[in-house]
Amino acid sequence: xxxxxxxxxxxxxxxxxxxxxxxxxxxxxxxxxxxxxxxxxxxxxxxxxxxxxxxxxxxxxxxxxxxxxxxxxxxxxxxxxxxxxxxxxxxxxxxxxxxxxxxxxxxxxxxxxxxxxxxxxxxxxxxxxxxxxxxxxxxxxxxxxxxxxxxxxxxxxxxxxxxxxxxxxxxxxxxxxxxxxxxxxxxxxxxxxxxxxxxxxxxxxxxxxxxxxxxxxxxxxxxxxxxxxxxxxxxxxxxxxxxxxxxxxxxxxxxxxxxxxxxxxxxxxxxxxxxxxxxxxxxxxxxxxxxxxxxxxxxxxxxxxxxxxxxxxxxxxxxxxxxxxxxxxxxxxxxxxxxxxxxxxxxxxxxxxxxxxxxxxxxxxxxxxxxxxxxxxxxxxxxxxxxxxxxxxxxxxxxxxxxx
Numbered sequence: 001x002x003x004x005x006x007x008x009x010x011x012x013x014x015x016x017x018x019x020x021x022x023x024x025x026x027x028x029x030x031x032x033x034x035x036x037x038x039x040x041x042x043x044x045x046x047x048x049x050x051x052x053x054x055x056x057x058x059x060x061x062x063x064x065x066x067x068x069x070x071x072x073x074x075x076x077x078x079x080x081x082x083x084x085x086x087x088x089x090x091x092x093x094x095x096x097x098x099x100x101x102x103x104x105x106x107x108x109x110x111x112x113x114x115x116x117x118x119x120x121x122x123x124x125x126x127x128x129x130x131x132x133x134x135x136x137x138x139x140x141x142x143x144x145x146x147x148x149x150x151x152x153x154x155x156x157x158x159x160x161x162x163x164x165x166x167x168x169x170x171x172x173x174x175x176x177x178x179x180x181x182x183x184x185x186x187x188x189x190x191x192x193x194x195x196x197x198x199x200x201x202x203x204x205x206x207x208x209x210x211x212x213x214x215x216x217x218x219x220x221x222x223x224x225x226x227x228x229x230x231x232x233x234x235x236x237x238x239x240x241x242x243x244x245x246x247x248x249x250x251x252x253x254x255x256x257x258x259x260x261x262x263x264x265x266x267x268x269x270x271x272x273x274x275x276x277x278x279x280x281x282x283x284x285x286x287x288x289x290x291x292x293x294x295x296x297x298x299x300x301x302x303x304x305x306x307x308x309x310x311x312x313x314x315x316x317x318x319x320x321x322x323x324x325x326x327x328x329x330x331x332x333x334x335x336x337x338x339x340x341x342x343x344x345x346x347x348x349x350x351x352x353x354x355x356x357x358x359x360x361x362x363x364x365x366x367x368x369x370x371x372x373x374x375x376x377x378x379x380x381x382x383x384x385x386x387x388x389x390x391x392x393x394x395x396x397x398x399x400x401x402x403x404x
Contacts, residue, residue, distance in 0.1 A: 016322070025075065028082045036090065041186050044093050047172040051089045051164050052082060058164075059157045066152065074149040081157035084129060088122050088165030096173055101183055111170055119166070126162045130155045246359035247323050248330045252294070253277075253316040253341060254305070256351040256400065261312040263291045269348045270314045273341045277318055280340070282326045282333050285319040299355060331356060338397065353398035367396060379403070 029052050037045035056078060060070065068074060092115055099114040100106050136151035138144070178186075207214045232238040253273060257266045267290040274286045287294065294315050296306045308315070318337070320330055338354045345352040369386050373379040380403050390399045 022075065025079050025082070028079050032082060032086055036086070040090075040094070041178070041182075043176045043178050043182075044090075044097075046176055047093055047169060048086050048089050050172050051161070051169055052086065054168055055085050055157055055160045055164050056082075058160045059153055062156045062160075063149075063153060068149055068153070071149075073147065074153055077150040077153040078157065080150065081154045081161075085157050085161035088126060088161050089169045091118050091122055092165045092169045093173060096170065097178075097183055097186070100180070101187055104180065106177055106180065108174065111173065115166060115170055122165065123162060126158050130158050133158070244359060245329070245331045246357070248357040249320050249322065250357060251318055251320075251330055251334045251337070252299075252355040253318070253337070254308075254353045254355055255314045255316070255345065257312040257314075258349055259310075259312055263311040265348075266290050266312055266314045269344060269350060270316060272344050274316055276340045276344065277316070277337055280333060280336065282320050282328060283318055284321050287317040287319075288314070289317070290314040297357070299357060351398075351400045353400070 029049065032052070033045050033049045036048045059078065059081075063070060063074060095118045096111045096114040099110045099117075103110055133151040133154045137148050139147065208218055209215065233240055255266065255270060255273070257269065267288070270288045270290055274288055277283055278286055291309065291311045291313065293300065293306045293308045294317050300306055305315070320326065320333060326333075334354050334356050341352060341354075367390075369383075369390075371379050371383045371386065373382060383401050383403050387399060387401045390396050
């Protein structure tokens with residue numbers, strides 16, 4: 001029954017993540033459409049918006065051919081690529097309109113020549129982006145396969161966007177041809193906006209070059225702003241992390257009683273912890289596993305939790321309410337849970353750890369020290385000394401060692 005509950009909640013969490021990314025995919029598409037609408041007009045916005053699903057469909061088909069799944073990482077790759085895959089279509093659209101304005105007439109021949117005119121620089125720009133993305137696919141270790149869909153599908157999307165810009169974009173433009181008077185109005189609007197921007201930047205930059213006070217003030221302000229931003233890393237005003245904290249629907253508590261502890265004593269300690277954690281408002285379910293491992297997840301696969309079979313070992317699996325049904329994040333709740341069970345573990349003389357699901361590939365521990373030495377005694381002494389240093393640092397919790 002516990003396993004079914006765990007699988008059901010995990011499946012719901014994964015479904016919510018995918019639905020959230022699909023929603024953001026539509027939001028990103030809508031944002032690009034509105035921006036093009038504001039800058040170029042209704043018809044170019046329609047053309048660019050029609051190109052986006054064409055490219056995405058071809059990219060998803062390529063994912064199927066390459067044996068990739070449409071998961072959270074690959075969906076992120078598609079969202080990431082939307083902002084850059086419309087560049088080629090915008091360049092082609094603007095140049096066709098420009099050539100029609102120069103000729104003062106709308107012809108298919110002019111549209112074809114306009115595409116040819118921007119062909120080489122558009123191809124070069126696309127290949128440059130692909131060249132910047134592809135090396136990420138060569139990353140080794142666990143992070144490489146995990147992040148591989150981003151460079152692979154991002155590059156595929158860029159190549160298809162180039163194809164769509166040369167094939168589909170001119171077709172859509174000819175289907176939504178604006179009258180010449182509309183093109184002239186668009187051109188006049190662009191000229192007015194250009195004059196305003198030119199006046200603003202010309203006046204600003206001219207003062208920076210010609211008035212020493214403005215120039216020196218700008219330079220000093222730039223240097224001060226740079227060092228102030230860099231100081232945020234030192235003061236931890238901006239924490240530096242490999243991946244951001246995620247708001248998951250679960251976390252766990254791993255309990256290690258003293259070696260040789262009876263199964264009943266381990267179960268009793270876990271029961272006390274479970275009773276305390278059930279009083280947390282956001283907790284909806286607690287599963288207890290004594291002398292055996294819970295159905296292991298991504299964390300358990302890397303940290304080998306499935307090997308926990310001793311009578312002195314146990315785990316708690318805590319399920320939380322959905323993100324929309326609570327105000328606190330799972331990390332904030334986990335921090336509270338650590339304090340709630342601290343005294344219970346201390347009374348039992350046990351080591352414990354509150355384990356959160358990582359936003360990306362898990363690691364053995366956030367901080368790991370591997371000790372090598374000529375003999376067992378030296379290694380054990382150094383391991384104990386390092387453990388004491390970690391404890392005395394005051395910045396680490398859930399400290400434990402494994403001495404062979």
